[in-house]
Amino acid sequence: MTYTPAEDRYERMTYSRCGKSGLKLPAISLGLWHNFGNDTPHALKQSIVRKAFDLGITHFDLANNYGPPGGSAELAFGEILKTDLDGYRDELVISSKAGYGMWPGPYGEWGSRKYLIASCDQSLKRLGLDYVDIFYSHRFDPDTPLEETCGALDHIVRSGRALYVGLSSYNSKRTREAVAILKGLGTPCLIHQPSYSMINRWIEEDGLIDTLEELGIGSIVFSPLAQGMLTSKYLGGIPEESRAAQDKSLNREFLNERNVENIRTLNAIAERRGQTLAQMALAWVLRGDRITTALIGASKPSQVEDCVKALERRDFTPDELAEIDTYAKEADINLWAASAERKGPARKKK
Numbered sequence: 001m002t003y004t005p006a007e008d009r010y011e012r013m014t015y016s017r018c019g020k021s022g023l024k025l026p027a028i029s030l031g032l033w034h035n036f037g038n039d040t041p042h043a044l045k046q047s048i049v050r051k052a053f054d055l056g057i058t059h060f061d062l063a064n065n066y067g068p069p070g071g072s073a074e075l076a077f078g079e080i081l082k083t084d085l086d087g088y089r090d091e092l093v094i095s096s097k098a099g100y101g102m103w104p105g106p107y108g109e110w111g112s113r114k115y116l117i118a119s120c121d122q123s124l125k126r127l128g129l130d131y132v133d134i135f136y137s138h139r140f141d142p143d144t145p146l147e148e149t150c151g152a153l154d155h156i157v158r159s160g161r162a163l164y165v166g167l168s169s170y171n172s173k174r175t176r177e178a179v180a181i182l183k184g185l186g187t188p189c190l191i192h193q194p195s196y197s198m199i200n201r202w203i204e205e206d207g208l209i210d211t212l213e214e215l216g217i218g219s220i221v222f223s224p225l226a227q228g229m230l231t232s233k234y235l236g237g238i239p240e241e242s243r244a245a246q247d248k249s250l251n252r253e254f255l256n257e258r259n260v261e262n263i264r265t266l267n268a269i270a271e272r273r274g275q276t277l278a279q280m281a282l283a284w285v286l287r288g289d290r291i292t293t294a295l296i297g298a299s300k301p302s303q304v305e306d307c308v309k310a311l312e313r314r315d316f317t318p319d320e321l322a323e324i325d326t327y328a329k330e331a332d333i334n335l336w337a338a339s340a341e342r343k344g345p346a347r348k349k350k
């Protein structure tokens, strides 16, 4: 069926300036890490993207390795751009990244100039685009000079492959270093993409959140629902269709008694506020306007709808925040800790 975007799509969403840049991003963005690979029917992917755009979500986040298999999420999104969003390119902010393993051999991962530029070209081809809006270094590479990684990002912008550059999962110290190099090159860092949620608060402890504010860099926080843990779905066990049941990135061990007990109490607080837990979790990461946008994933359109409703109740009283703090405890779920040169759970993200 042909798709015509909702005419009122800009009425409910709010848009904030990304750091000190000229670019505005929606309060909620959609990521295609899961549910956009070859194991998901195309019509479902299409319906999720359509719902998001209809609700004012203008920012879609991808990476070379999203699938499975790697590359298939970009291919699927490229197809949707052609069939559904032709003519709307200038209303969209599309990002991609390179850093994790994408092809065999010594040039298929990390942060070399060789890998980043080749990967960006591959992503553009899969997406069917001339340029992406944002291109990221997906993780810090301890073995490649940061000057080389940043030089490649600068080249990607100067050659017209991307409009802006970003960093993902770099810790505060590495962020400062990369931002200074990029500034010197004349391609300022637009945005940082770290993980952050009520039960994964490393950016507070590391100081990254303060660093970004100080440097005037925007932030897009991924897995704000802790991959679905911060919803009501796991309160009574592991539902069959859930991410935890798929045995991919959401390790069942994360759903231990201690974590679920805290989540149960957070759910009760959300209910008292008249919100779903997912909505409260999103309002919480966006509290105080320090975070530009919350980057969610969704396995069906109704989840996108539920998440966007978070914007109807974003305020918290000091008492609510204090109560949430009692239960918003580190759940040891940060799969990306090693990418930020930090200790974390042994299981590593793909």
Ligand SMILES: NC(=O)c1ccc[n+]([C@@H]2O[C@H](COP(=O)([O-])OP(=O)(O)OC[C@H]3O[C@@H](n4cnc5c(N)ncnc54)[C@H](OP(=O)(O)O)[C@@H]3O)[C@@H](O)[C@H]2O)c1
Residues within 6 Å of the ligand: 030, 031, 032, 033, 034, 061, 062, 138, 168, 169, 193, 221, 222, 223, 224, 225, 226, 227, 228, 229, 231, 232, 233, 241, 242, 243, 244, 278, 295, 296, 297, 298, 299, 300, 302, 303, 304, 306, 307, 336
């Ligand atoms: N830079 C990086 O290294 C990195 C790493 C990871 C992710 N990301 C980005 O961040 C995006 C989001 O990550 P994520 O998918 O982990 O985010 P998330 O929003 O924390 O989790 C998404 C999952 O939560 C569940 N969900 C979402 N809304 C719901 C609702 N309203 N009610 C009930 N359940 C709901 C769904 O799980 P079910 O599938 O169980 O229904 C959904 O797949 C990715 O797509 C990617 O773009 C970046």
